[in-house]
Amino acid sequence: MKLISLFLSAFRNIEQETLRPGQALTLLSGLNGQGKTSFVEAISLLSIATSFRTQRDDDMIAENHQYSRVHGIVETAPGSVRELAMDLKRSSGKTAWIDGQRAKRLGDFTGTLPSVLIHPGDIDEIRGAPALRRKFMDMGISMASRDYLGSLRELRTAMESKRAILSKVFRGTFTNMDRASLRAINETAVHPTWRIVKARSEFVSSLSATLGGYWKRILRAQGPEPRIRVDYKCFLSKSVIDSSESDLLDLVRRNFDESLKSEIDQGKILTGSQRDDFEFFLNNRPARRFASQGEARTMVVGSRLFLADEISRMRGERPLVLVDDVLTDLDRNRRHGLMECLAGTQVVATVSDCTALDRTGISDSIMYIVENGGLTLATE
Helix, strand or coil, X not given: CEEEEEEEEEECCEEEEEECCCCCEEEEECCCCCCHHHHHHHHHHHHHCCCXXXXXXXXXXXXXXXXXXXXXXXXXXXXXXXXXXXXXXXXXXXXXXXXXXXXXXXXXXXXXXXXXXXXXXXHHHHHCCHHHHHHHHHHHHHHHCHHHXXXXXXXXXXXXXXXXXXXXXXXXXXXXXXXXXXXXXXXXHHHHHHHHHHXXXXXXXXXXXXXXXXXXXXXXXXCCCCCEEEEEECCCCCCCCCXXXXXXXXXXXXXXXHHHHHHHHHXXXXXXXXXXXXXXXXXXXXXXXXXXXXXXXXXXXXXXXXXXXXXXXXXXXXXXXXXXXXXXXCCHHHHHHHHXXXXXCCEEEEECCHHHCCCCCCCCEEEEEEECCEEEECCC
């Protein structure tokens, strides 16, 4: 999978511009505020249908404009291309297009262009809130499996209905009929919850087994792998990795049944996969407390390399890797280790100072200078 071209119109500070990435590494160099990250954001938007920088779609529309468009041409196989587009209209949300046809749901659009993003905010996953780690899990697994994305959507619908009924507790309008409705909703949530839990447990187990190897490759280190593990903290009270389908379904159903009375008493959802988490450990100590900044950064970069390989394994195609404002924060050894890990991958990366980036040993790269939202191909 390769991005052939990216066209932007009225996107952030970019009036109108076309980016044509190289086959391997494409560097976007420029001072802060010139638009480097906006190009990465636009590519990511075509991949995951949402921004990693803002929750407000209007923020992506250029000032004094009512409409913005992002259009990409993607090579899915030699000689075979697809067109992806996202239209943004102020105060009206966004519309996704695949090969000129409007996508019925954003979920149908998500993952058509598989990508993995590495950016400075990733480090918050080590020490930050569980929601950040769940987002990484869900985005990663969804990129590799559309079935997982469907399970998330199915469960979200059930939980919205459940939350609406439980809100009646505080209004004093909750009835026995509502109690029966909650039981029915819980039953509809059992199977998608089972699929989510199983996929997450397998994902975290694979990440835990391989993260030490990625750590070594990034550091280009000799000797044994560091003792790194990742523990899945499922909302269920026992390990689920080796549970059979029937056993896991029973565990989920029983958990929902046992929690229902307390949920009605408190008027809110108290259990479910939305409470899941996972934790990184380094040398058997929690990384959130004991890992240095450099160690934490290496862990999250390694987790993205794992994700890129996992997508390749599941989909049979290499994802595009986006590296935003990270390369110059890595020392020379880690930077070259990362590039070696990404050999054979199309990479688009931003750097604020190209003179601080030693490109020796980084083969087949091109560079654009970004200034005031415009692109100039650098000559060497």
